[in-house]
Amino acid sequence: MxxxxxxxxxxxxxxxxxxxxxxxxxxxxxxxxxxxxxxxxxxxxxxxxxxxxxxxxxxxxxxxxxxxxxxxxxxxxxxxxxxxxxxxxxxxxxxxxxxxxxxxxxxxxxxHLDGTPLVDLGGLDDATHCVVQGELGAFMARLHTVRGDRFGYPNAAAGLQAATWPDAFAAIVGALLDDAEAWRVDLPADRVRAVLRRHAAALAEAPGPVLVHTDLWPGNLFVDPATGSLVGVIDTERALWGDPMLELVGADQRGLGPVPPALLEGYRSAGGELALGTPAGDARLWLYRMWISLVLVVEMVPRGYTGDWVAGHRADALANLHAALDALDWRLGTIAVRGPRPWSAAPRAAPRRI
Structure with missing residues (x-):
């Protein structure tokens, strides 16, 4: 592929x-x-x-x-x-x-899927980029019509499931913090746990459980290079049953800016609706940005990443983690005090996580 x-x-x-x-x-x-x-x-x-x-x-x-x-x-x-x-x-x-x-x-x-990985196409013109984002949004909405019985990861070996999304998400984040401690990754764990407790009510407003891919970055999307049409999606190994809004941070793992309007329009065109712009919805988006930043920081140590890009990748992920915590600590839904990183079409010098 x-x-x-x-x-x-x-x-x-x-x-x-x-x-x-x-x-x-x-x-x-x-x-x-x-x-x-x-x-x-x-x-x-x-x-x-x-x-x-x-x-x-x-x-x-x-x-x-x-x-x-x-x-x-x-x-x-x-x-x-x-x-x-x-x-x-x-x-x-x-x-x-x-x-x-x-x-x-x-x-x-x-x-074997046809098409070209989006990450391999390089820079897209504005029109093609809008097509890609719109089709990605529509795909997300279609995927989120698949419903489950419990929240969390489906793999029983992980044991990260619960009857409610606040409990499942707390277990998922807690497991990451435990992994960080085991691998001696320095994180603001107490602050993360406090934020989770403070915003449990926002998590409780999440719909679901629906099937969330969680890793829809450009390396996992196959497109028709002539039109930008989405023709294939791979690597569902990190999928879970959860809040559909979690999909937004999986698709843009290092961005802190507004979600692309074309993606949101594509999501709505396929019958979906996200809670962006509501206090609970905005709080959840920052919680999920916190979560994906934790994943990016913690996984680097057991993976044994090497190369010139590693220091910058870790610094960016840590900066995003603190930006999300700041947004959650101060005023929900506002731009974090460290400044937003716009939604990106592809990660910069980041590893392929397949």
Whole structure:
């Protein structure tokens, strides 16, 4: 699904992929897809010419955050929910192997999507950017018609579920703070917990539980490069049952500015409505900006990120965390005192989180 120059696969990996894919076809070619910093993904071609994508979960589970346990099973679950919904633009599950008998992790095989990853298109003209944002908003609204029974992450291994959204969200944030403590990531944990308590009533006004992708950044969106039309969505491994407004921060993980009008119009055009502009809705948006900033800061340590971009990435995420806390501490819905970072079409020098 991602077109980057791959390195050749070793014989052992090719043999393992051949064995895994045998129930659906004979492997004739495979190559790794680079750019991910979580799962390992391969594009494989079968003897009948069909191309498929093989995804394996990380084997070093001791380096996973709590909410990342069994994520490949969540991805398969969501694709299954979308199987009879072509309007959700997701791959079809062709095979899932949870035995870990061939490869040392869960394996998911899905259909290959057409289109180009939005992150690979570079700068878009204003008209195409509006098309992309409008179609993304409409997709969000369609996805949010899928409803669940409980709030939180569907993967039972994480244990981050509850009957109410305030309880589920508090558990999700609490797990991140526990992970931070375990990995010795310095965070204003007491301030985060105080903000959660103070704004529990705003969380209680959230609708749901609906299916939220939580990671709709441009690397997970496939578009028609000629028109900007959205043609595919991948990597649902971090999906959860929650407040639809949470989707906004997953789509723009480093932005603090206004949500693009074209995205909101697309959401409304597909029958959705978000609570932006209300005291409770604005409080929740800042809470979710706090949450995504926590994720970005905490995950860097167990991932072992390296490179020139790391210091700036961490500084930006920490600045956004404090900006969200300031907004929640002072006056809800106003621009944070540290200044807004506009909604961005793509993260700057940020890792692909697939």
């Amino acid at each position: 991602l077109d980057h120059a791959p390195a050749p696969l070793d014989d052992a990996t090719l043999q393992a992929l051949t064995t895994v894919l045998a129930p659906i076809g004979r492997l004739t070619h495979a190559e790794p897809l680079t750019g991910g910093m979580f799962a390992t993904t391969y594009r494989a071609t079968l003897a009948d010419g069909e191309r498929v994508v093989v995804k394996t979960a990380p084997t070093a589970t001791e380096r996973l955050l709590r909410h990342e346990l069994d994520l490949l099973r969540t991805e398969a679950l969501v694709y299954g929910l979308a199987a009879d919904r072509p309007d959700l633009l997701m791959p079809r599950v062709l095979l899932i192997d949870l035995t870990r008998s061939v490869l040392p992790s869960d394996v998911l095989v899905v259909s």
